[in-house]
Amino acid sequence: MKLKLQINGITKTYEVAPHVTLLNFLRSQGYHGPKSGCGNGDCGACEILLNGKPVNSCLVLAAHCEGGSILTIEGLGNPDNLHPVQEAFLEVAAAQCGYCTPGLILSAYALLMENPEPEESEIREALAGNLCRCTGYVKPVEAVQKAAQMMKKKAVSRKETESIG
Amino acid sequence: MARDNNKTQVVGHSPRKVDGVGLVTGTAQYVDDIKIQGMLYAGILTSPHAHARIKEIDISAAEKLPGVMMILTYQNTPRVPHTTAGQGFPEPSPYDSYMFDSKVRYVGDRVACVAAESETACRHALKKIKVEYELLPAILDPRKSVEENAPVIHDEKDSSGIHDASRNIAAHYEAELGAVDKALSKSDIKVEGEFRVQYAQHCPIEPHVTISYLDDRNRIVIRTSTQVPFHCRRIVAQCLQIPEQKIRVIKPRIGGAFGAKQEILLEDLCAYITLKTRRPVRIKYSRKEEFISSRTRHPMIVKMKIGANKDGSLQAMDQDVLSNTGAYGSHSLTVLTNVGSKTLPLYWCDNIRFRGSAVYTNMPVAGAYRGYGGTQGSYALQVLMDELAEKLKIDVLDLQRKWHIRLGQTHPMSAALGEGKEGHENPIHSCGLDACMELGAEAIGWKEKRNQAKKGRFRRGVGMAALMQGSGIPNIDMGAARIKMNEDGSFHLFMGATDLGTGSDTILAQIAAETLGVPVEKILVYSSDTDMTPFDVGAYASSTTYISGGAVHKAALDCRTKILQVAGEILGGDPASLKVENGVVTAANGKKTSYDKICQRALYSRNQFQIEGIGSHTSPVSPPPFASHFAEVEVDMETGKLRVLDYVAACDCGVAIHPKMAEGQVEGSVANGIGYALSESLYFDEHGRCLNPSFFDYKILTSLETGCIRAILVPTYEPNGPYGAKSVAEININGPIPAIANAVYNACGIRLYQTPFTPESVWRSLKEAGKI
Ligand code: FES
Ligand code: FES
Numbered sequence: 001m002k003l004k005l006q007i008n009g010i011t012k013t014y015e016v017a018p019h020v021t022l023l024n025f026l027r028s029q030g031y032h033g034p035k036s037g038c039g040n041g042d043c044g045a046c047e048i049l050l051n052g053k054p055v056n057s058c059l060v061l062a063a064h065c066e067g068g069s070i071l072t073i074e075g076l077g078n079p080d081n082l083h084p085v086q087e088a089f090l091e092v093a094a095a096q097c098g099y100c101t102p103g104l105i106l107s108a109y110a111l112l113m114e115n116p117e118p119e120e121s122e123i124r125e126a127l128a129g130n131l132c133r134c135t136g137y138v139k140p141v142e143a144v145q146k147a148a149q150m151m152k153k154k155a156v157s158r159k160e161t162e163s164i165g
Numbered sequence: 166m167a168r169d170n171n172k173t174q175v176v177g178h179s180p181r182k183v184d185g186v187g188l189v190t191g192t193a194q195y196v197d198d199i200k201i202q203g204m205l206y207a208g209i210l211t212s213p214h215a216h217a218r219i220k221e222i223d224i225s226a227a228e229k230l231p232g233v234m235m236i237l238t239y240q241n242t243p244r245v246p247h248t249t250a251g252q253g254f255p256e257p258s259p260y261d262s263y264m265f266d267s268k269v270r271y272v273g274d275r276v277a278c279v280a281a282e283s284e285t286a287c288r289h290a291l292k293k294i295k296v297e298y299e300l301l302p303a304i305l306d307p308r309k310s311v312e313e314n315a316p317v318i319h320d321e322k323d324s325s326g327i328h329d330a331s332r333n334i335a336a337h338y339e340a341e342l343g344a345v346d347k348a349l350s351k352s353d354i355k356v357e358g359e360f361r362v363q364y365a366q367h368c369p370i371e372p373h374v375t376i377s378y379l380d381d382r383n384r385i386v387i388r389t390s391t392q393v394p395f396h397c398r399r400i401v402a403q404c405l406q407i408p409e410q411k412i413r414v415i416k417p418r419i420g421g422a423f424g425a426k427q428e429i430l431l432e433d434l435c436a437y438i439t440l441k442t443r444r445p446v447r448i449k450y451s452r453k454e455e456f457i458s459s460r461t462r463h464p465m466i467v468k469m470k471i472g473a474n475k476d477g478s479l480q481a482m483d484q485d486v487l488s489n490t491g492a493y494g495s496h497s498l499t500v501l502t503n504v505g506s507k508t509l510p511l512y513w514c515d516n517i518r519f520r521g522s523a524v525y526t527n528m529p530v531a532g533a534y535r536g537y538g539g540t541q542g543s544y545a546l547q548v549l550m551d552e553l554a555e556k557l558k559i560d561v562l563d564l565q566r567k568w569h570i571r572l573g574q575t576h577p578m579s580a581a582l583g584e585g586k587e588g589h590e591n592p593i594h595s596c597g598l599d600a601c602m603e604l605g606a607e608a609i610g611w612k613e614k615r616n617q618a619k620k621g622r623f624r625r626g627v628g629m630a631a632l633m634q635g636s637g638i639p640n641i642d643m644g645a646a647r648i649k650m651n652e653d654g655s656f657h658l659f660m661g662a663t664d665l666g667t668g669s670d671t672i673l674a675q676i677a678a679e680t681l682g683v684p685v686e687k688i689l690v691y692s693s694d695t696d697m698t699p700f701d702v703g704a705y706a707s708s709t710t711y712i713s714g715g716a717v718h719k720a721a722l723d724c725r726t727k728i729l730q731v732a733g734e735i736l737g738g739d740p741a742s743l744k745v746e747n748g749v750v751t752a753a754n755g756k757k758t759s760y761d762k763i764c765q766r767a768l769y770s771r772n773q774f775q776i777e778g779i780g781s782h783t784s785p786v787s788p789p790p791f792a793s794h795f796a797e798v799e800v801d802m803e804t805g806k807l808r809v810l811d812y813v814a815a816c817d818c819g820v821a822i823h824p825k826m827a828e829g830q831v832e833g834s835v836a837n838g839i840g841y842a843l844s845e846s847l848y849f850d851e852h853g854r855c856l857n858p859s860f861f862d863y864k865i866l867t868s869l870e871t872g873c874i875r876a877i878l879v880p881t882y883e884p885n886g887p888y889g890a891k892s893v894a895e896i897n898i899n900g901p902i903p904a905i906a907n908a909v910y911n912a913c914g915i916r917l918y919q920t921p922f923t924p925e926s927v928w929r930s931l932k933e934a935g936k937i
Contacts, residue, residue, distance in 0.1 A: 032198040033191025035420070037370040038452040042860035045370055073191035086189040090181045093825040096833065097666020098188030099370045099420025105189060120872070127868040131860060133368050133421050134666055136836030137868040138876070139829055 004067055007031070008075025016062050022048070022055075025062035026072060033073035033102040037131070044130035047103035048072050054110050054129070073102035076109060084154060085109050088147035089140070096134035103130045108144040116155075117148060174747075175679040176888045179825035182671045183690050184418065184664070193418040196374045196390050201445040204376070205234055207280040207438055208287045208448070210294055211458055212269035215303035215527035215853030216316065219267050219276065219296060227279065227293035232286030234442055236294070237278040239265035242437065245404050246323050250495040250532065251393030251427045253641050253702055257585035259326035259335055259494040261319050264404055264433055269298070270318055270492035271527050272854045273457035280438045280446055303527035304333065305853050307466070307489035310524035318492065318525040327494065328522075335494035336523040338502050340582040343516035348481035352472025356552040360467045360545040361919040362902070364847040367462075367534055368865050371420020372455040375431040377438075378445035385412050385436050390419040392427040392663055393703030398695045404433040405440060412436065416693035422665040423837070424533035425460050427705045428495060456858035460532030461847065462540070463500050463523070464489045469545040472516075477557050479514035479568055484545065486521030491530040497523035499585040500531070503538030506583055507899075508546045510576035510591070510789075511633050512568045517578050527853055533705060535834065536898040539634055540841070544920070547630035547903030551910065561907075562602055562611070565631050565793075572596045584706075589639045591786050595881040595891065597817030598631060601793035604877050605629070605815035609795035619912060622802050625810070628907025629795045634896035635787035636886065637708030643783045644713035645699035646720040648677060650728065650776040652768055654748050654760030655687045658720075661701025662713035663693045667894060668826040669709045673717045675822050676887050680721035681728075682745035683760065699779070707790075707892030710822060712782055714887035719780025727776045731763045734771065788883045788891045792816040794835075794900030797873075798908040802937055805928025809839055809870075809905060814897050815877040820889035824878060830893045831876035838901030839874075840866045846921050 003016045007029070016025055023046045026034055034057050037045030041059040048057045049071040077083035082090070085108050095101040104127055111118055111126035118126070123144045127137065187193030224236045242265050248258040265275055277294050281287040302316045309315055310333040319330045328337045349355065375389040391397050394414040402409040419426070431448045438446045450459060465488045472481040486504050490497035505519035534540075554561035570576050572593055579591035606612070606629070614627040646660035658677050664670040674688040681687075692698060701713055729740035729750065736743065738752035745751075748760040767776050797811040814835050821827035844864040848856040857863045876897075882889035906917045915930045931937045 031191075032194075035195070035371065036197075037372070037420075038860050040452060040859060040861065042452075043370060073189075077190060079186045079190055079192065082186070082189065089189045090185045093179060093182060093185075093668070093823070093829055095182070095185060095188040096668065096826075096829055097369070097371070097419065097421040098184075098193055099195065099666070101188050102191045124868040124872060129867075131368075131370060131865060131867065133370055133423070133837065133865065134833045135829055136832035136834075136866075136874050137871045138832040138874055139825070141868065141872075 001063060003063060005065060006069040008072060018063050020062050021058055022060040022062045022065060023057040026057060031072045031074055035099055035102065037099065044103040045100055047106050047130065049106055049110055054107050073105060076105065084150040085112065085147040088143040088150060092139050092143045092146055094135065094139040094143035100130055100132040104132065104140050108147060112148055112151060116152060173679055173888060175675045175685050176822050177820060177824065179823050180685045182668055183674050184670055195371060195418045195420055196376055196388050197449060201378055204445040204447055205280040205282065205438065205442065206284045206287045207278055207434065207446050208291055209275055210277040210291050212272060212274040212276050214269060214298055214300055215272050215305065216301040217269050217298035218301065219269065220299050221297040222277065223295040224277065227290040230286060230290050230293060232282035233279060233290045234282065234444065235280045235438055237265065237434065237437065239267050243404065243406055245406060246325060247400060247403050248495055249429045249493065251396035251400065251429060251703060254399060257498050258496055259324060261324040261327055262493050271529055273529060274492060278434050280442065303853055305526060305528060305849065307487055307524050307526050310526055318527060333525040334522050335490045335525055336498035336501055338498065339520045341518040342577055342581055345481045345483050345516045345518040348516035349470060349472040349483065352480040353475045354473045354553065354556050355470060356549045356556065357470040358545065358549060358918055360548065362465050362541050362544060363920055364464050364529065365462045365841050365845045366456050366847060367423040367425035369421030369423060369425055372450040372452060373426065373430050373459060374449040375435040376445065376447045377435040379439060379443055385439055387412065387414045387432050387436055388417060389414065389432050390426055391416055392422045392665055392705055394663060394693045394695050395661060395700055396703060397429055397432050400429045401432050401436050405437055413696040416663055419665055423535045427533040427703065428460050430459060452860065453858045456847065456863065457529060457855045460495065461529050462534040463531035465541045467504065467541055467545040469549055471549045471553055473553055477559065477564055477567060479512055481516040482509060482514050483518045484509065484542065488521060488523040489526050489528065489531065490523045491526055491528045493530045494523065495530055495532045500538040502582060502585050504542035506588060507539035507634055508542035510578040511570060511631065513570065519582055535837065535895050537895065539895065539899045543630060543632055543899040544902045548906050548916065551628065551907040561629060562606060565602060566599060569598055569631060570596065584638050589785060594788060594885060595819055595883040596791055597879040597881040598791040598793060600879045601791060601815035601817055604879060605793045605795045605813045608813040608875060608877060609797055609811055611795065614797060615911060623799050624802060624912040625797065625799045626908045626912025627795060627797045628904050628911050629793060630900045630903040630907065632792040632794065632896050632899050633789040634707055634892065635789055636711035636892035637784055637787055638706045639785055639787045640783060642702050642706060642708045642712045643781060644701040644716040645781040646716040647699050648720045648724045648778045650724060650764045652761060652764045654764060655689060656681060657689050657691060658717065659698045660692050660713060660717060661698045662709050663701065663704040665704050667704065667709065668823060669704065669713065672710060672822040672826065673714060676714050676717045677721045679888065680718055681725055683748045687748065707895045710890050711886050711892055712784060714890060715782035715784065716780045718887040719782060720778040722778065723780060724776060724778025727778065728760065728763055731767050731776065732758055735763065735766060784885060786885055788885055790816060790818045790891050790893055790896050792896050792900060794904040796904040796908040798905055798912055800909055800912045800927065802913060802931065805924040805931060807843065807909065807922055807924065807927050809873050812839065812873045813875045813877065814900060815879050816893060816897055817879045817881050818893035819881055819883035819886050819891035821878050821880065822888065822890050827878055827893050828876045831897045832874050834897035835874050835901060836866050836871050838898040842902045842905050842920055842922055844921055844923065
């Protein structure tokens with residue numbers, strides 16, 4: 001069947017089998033950021049943002065996302081142009097094996113879009129769907145706090161440039 | 166290695182991980198992130214029975230399904246006794262495993278493997294295989310394994326290295342110093358207990374996964390999520406009965422391991438199908454298979470006694486261990502002996518005995534798991550130390566301080582009991598345990614909290630544990646590295662060391678960068694590929710920083726010597742008088758040259774040669790890291806619910822090469838350890854079937870339950886380690902069980918003898934003790 005989707009800003013029409021999960025579909029299209037850790041909605045390794053909301057892509061059929069807009073980790077930033085959340089994860093060494101990291105970063109990004117100055121408890125709440133076996137979540141939480149500061153600074157400096165301009 | 170008096174430029178700092186950008190952008194390539202044209206998808210049919218013989222296996226219907234390429238069973242595969250444990254050769258684990266056997270020994274054991282054109286075709290075919298079993302009586306309780314008339318689990322004739330197959334004893338070991346029984350009977354005070362720990366799984370978020378294919382020279386390439394690429398090559402060659410040179414093993418990025426991937430679980434099947442079909446093949450465990458068919462921690466019953474005199478002096482320590490290795494004896498002997506060898510040498514005592522057996526049951530197979538016996542042993546030892554202090558009416562910290570091993574001392578138990586055999590003299594060259602206790606106690610608020618009044622429904626208490634581990638296996642573990650200089654002044658670092666997400670690619674690059682006098686960005690790391698990199702035993706036994714790091718340091722020194730030779734030619738000075746900073750070499754007379762120019766000269770103009778260095782490293786000693794853990798808990802006296810409010814882990818890992826990642830190792834181990842203490846457990850029905858093989862039913866901690874963890878690094882300098890480093894990866898998983906158990910005792914006066922400390926079990930203990 002035909003499926004129209006916007007993935008990381010690019011809209012295309014894809015041919016997709018009706019029973020394929022969004023996770024398998026994305027991976028078949030070369031988006032390997034979302035990973036499979038359980039296939040059951042329990043770990044968050046497959047997380048993407050669908051219309052701005054965190055979704056475990058292993059639980060959704062690709063066909064159900066018709067007309068939707070999807071953000072995978074690959075669309076957030078790239079090696080030459082990292083998003084502040086990615087910068088922050090690097091800076092505080094919040095990624096160990098990295099298998100959970102795309103999911104954690106997208107959860108953090110979704111949180112910060114809605115709540116730019118979250119409390120620690122709010123951060124922990126936002127990351128609760130992403131299992132990480134390596135870090136104990138200490139550094140990831142710190143990374144989100146750092147990202148919030150970095151984004152705030154960026155927003156301020158952007159405003160300043162705008163007002164000068 | 167001498168202490169570097171100059172401040173280090175790269176070591177001891179926390180640069181970005183060399184693979185970090187890939188990890189945060191989703192561009193890192195894990196095993197399953199490549200797709201090869203024409204790939205087959207393989208899956209495994211597992212046993213629904215705990216113990217049975219296969220009477221008949223009918224694959225005819227499955228074979229006929231479209232897309233099915235190959236079906237493997239015991240009838241059409243080589244029968245080679247081997248161990249799945251990825252250990253140094255010859256392995257200390259029994260050869261009791263087969264690619265397939267006509268007998269199944271646990272629910273989850275291999276029965277058949279299907280390779281098909283698609284995952285769907287594979288799944289359909291697996292359902293169509295008909296197996297007729299003759300059921301055998303099963304042993305689900307390790308205490309029943311050695312009973313007379315117990316069914317014999319390994320009755321096959323061709324296994325070897327089993328301690329006593331007829332009594333289901335996979336491994337047995339005893340070691341004694343002095344005369345323990347006599348000393349115990351003479352002791353003023355005795356404390357004892359029987360401590361039990363349960364089945365638990367490692368839960369790497371990436372399950373085991375392997376892809377194999379033939380390269381253009383007809384060799385098998387195995388791309389796999391492993392901790393042990395070189396052992397994997399050797400064991401697959403053994404199973405397939407082909408020369409090792411026909412196999413190349415590549416470990417790309419992998420998504421965590423924790424011991425589970427120190428095991429050859431899929432690679433033999435994958436490679437065998439590739440060999441037979443000439444097609445690329447992929448096998449990946451589902452999460453359910455990861456729980457039931459992969460490996461677990463060894464559940465154990467540890468009986469321990471300590472005798473002491475009224476002055477507090479330890480007179481005798483006696484440890485008696487029954488380890489459940491499950492259906493196969495992977496790591497059975499070495500995990501068993503490490504229960505004692507990673508705990509008993511912590512204290513001075515003339516009479517020490519270790520006795521233990523690892524027995525077979527028809528239960529999931531235990532293997533290597535972070536902590537490797539130290540977790541189980543520390544529970545018994547540290548709870549009894551708490552109890553002893555109470556009986557002596559002294560602060561447990563004072564008891565610990567008085568009797569723990571110190572700098573310059575050599576504990577006789579280290580020589581008497583090693584990893585699966587006698588040990589080695591292990592003089593202590595660095596020990597920060599006192600500082601760990603002091604800083605940890607202060608951070609948790611020990612004095613005030615330990616003695617506060619305990620009243621009401623919610624009772625709070627604090628408890629502690631002291632810990633040691635090792636750094637590599639002495640005289641066995643070996644790592645090697647090669648460093649090649651490039652004409653722009655950068656370097657390639659090739660090493661067998663295996664980064665599991667632990668960050669070893671980065672810290673080993675730091676060691677190279679420090680030694681060569683360049684920033685870490687100048688080091689290009691290529692690791693864990695049996696064709697391209699020198700040998701390394703792999704990532705286990707807390708060996709990578711210490712052993713592989715030693716190899717990288719030697720390779721870098723070798724390379725540096727050659728660089729300075731050429732620099733001497735250019736600058737006209739004695740190489741020994743030259744100074745290096747940031748890739749620039751300066752002679753005594755002030756003349757300078759740079760690394761790019763040096764390499765260009767060597768490659769293109771004079772006395773031409775490739776500047777490179779190599780190094781191999783082993784160690785006669787295994788410097789223990791030390792740690793002291795403190796937990797503050799709150800017990801709900803009505804429901805038994807236990808909350809960890811604060812957790813401080815102070816750890817002496819020598820010099821932390823990368824402090825942030827070292828902290829990450831501490832925090833991650835503690836989180837795993839708290840999970841094991843409180844909630845993680847595999848549950849089974851009366852047929853040995855696992856009841857909770859999913860993340861939904863098997864509770865590992867989430868971000869909501871870990872806000873309490875604080876890591877403190879306590880620096881010491883280990884003269885045997887590269888730049889003063891020793892290990893950090895495993896030790897900290899051993900603290901949570903005893904620290905929490907001791908805190909619960911402090912809070913409400915009950916001793917907990919069995920993990921996990923669920924609300925139900927705490928409530929029952931409260932009830933039994935008459936506290937409610
Ligand atoms: S793979 Fe989707 S939640 Fe685990
Ligand atoms: S970094 Fe490995 S699972 Fe999170």
